[in-house]
Amino acid sequence: MTCAKIILFGEHSAVYGKPAIAVPVKSLQCNIKVSSSKKNRIKTSFDICEPENKSLMDVLQIILKELNQKKSFSIEIDSNIPIAAGFGSSASISVEMIRAISTKVNLHMSTEKISSIAYECEKTFHGTPSGIDNTVITYEKPVFFIKNKKIEFIKLTKPITFLIALTGIKKQSTKEIVLDVRKKYNSDNENMAKYFNEMENIAIFAKSAIEKGDIEKIGDLMNQNQSYLSKISVSSPEIDRLIDIALATGAYGAKLSGAGRGGNIIVAGKQKDYGTIKKNLLKQGAQSVFMETII
Ligand code: PMV
Secondary structure (H helix, E strand, O other): OEEEEEEEEOOOHHHHOOOEEEEEEEEEEEEEEEEEOOOOEEEEOOOOOOOHHHHHHHHHHHHHHHOOOOOOEEEEEEEOOOOOOOOOHHHHHHHHHHHHHHHHOOOOOOHHHHHHHHHHHHHHHHOOOOOHHHHHHHHOOOEEEOOOOOOEEOOOOOOEEEEEEEOOOOOOOHHHHHHHHHHHHHHOHHHHHHHHHHHHHHHHHHHHHHHHOOHHHHHHHHHHHHHHHHHOOOOOHHHHHHHHHHHHOOOOEEEEEOOOOOOEEEEEOOHHHHHHHHHHHHHOOOOEEEEEEEO
16 A cells, blocks of 8 residues: 655745655555556556556556566556645555565565656656655655755654645646746746745745644745745635635645645644634535644
8 A cells, every 4th residue: 555645845846956845645545456467457446548547557667667577467556546636646656556566576675766766657747756756655754855865754743633625626737837837937037946945945944843743833834835836826716715715714824735726735723623624615615625644
């Protein structure tokens, strides 16, 4: 079984070498069964169409090559991780596929190696991934992530509970959104560089707030991060509307998570308020809302 993830701070700026914070979401899981087969086949428990179907086949080819396997396999993917919703479903499938195939052929793989193969797979979905998704999903621990730097794990002194709401809007592909941000970065470099620097400061403050379990501060920093995500144009009217509802119902903070323009939002508040916030978000059109505790 392999988990999903959410990015708490620093999506997009992570692509530009700034720090980002991601945590595993263990209530969403992907499970893969592998059996020998005459030709490579992939079956999924969820609806999938092109181009994702082709991408999954490409991912399988990358993994077989990396594991030096000439045989063919039948792959059955069972996952409750929403697709294109900012939960890292593609990284989770890649990691689980590497784990399942290597187990099937009795190959021991280090966690580091699994993550690095999953990073190669991520390129088929995301073009130029920072590597945050495969890292947090393989290690299943909160990470303070900087592209191409040694992984730093965050140690929490107490569990932190967030509320996660799905907008129900399937976001554009991460690849397209990241490319759009790149165009904006090239055409408006001065402002974009300023925004990414601000996001870096926010992520650094957030690390210590998370270590202390200071949910009020985390919420405040999430609001600040969201204002820059809006400025780089990865928010959307639906995301903004759900965030406003969460804040109006007493949350300390809320922001989009992942590539944006749909997908999920995360909410930080007092746990006793989460019931009411959830009710209001659902009333106002959120597709589903659940609590996730990070340890
Ligand atoms: O694909 P998502 O929604 O999990 O977002 C990935 C996070 C980005 O920062 C937008 C891209 C990256 O590779 O870090």
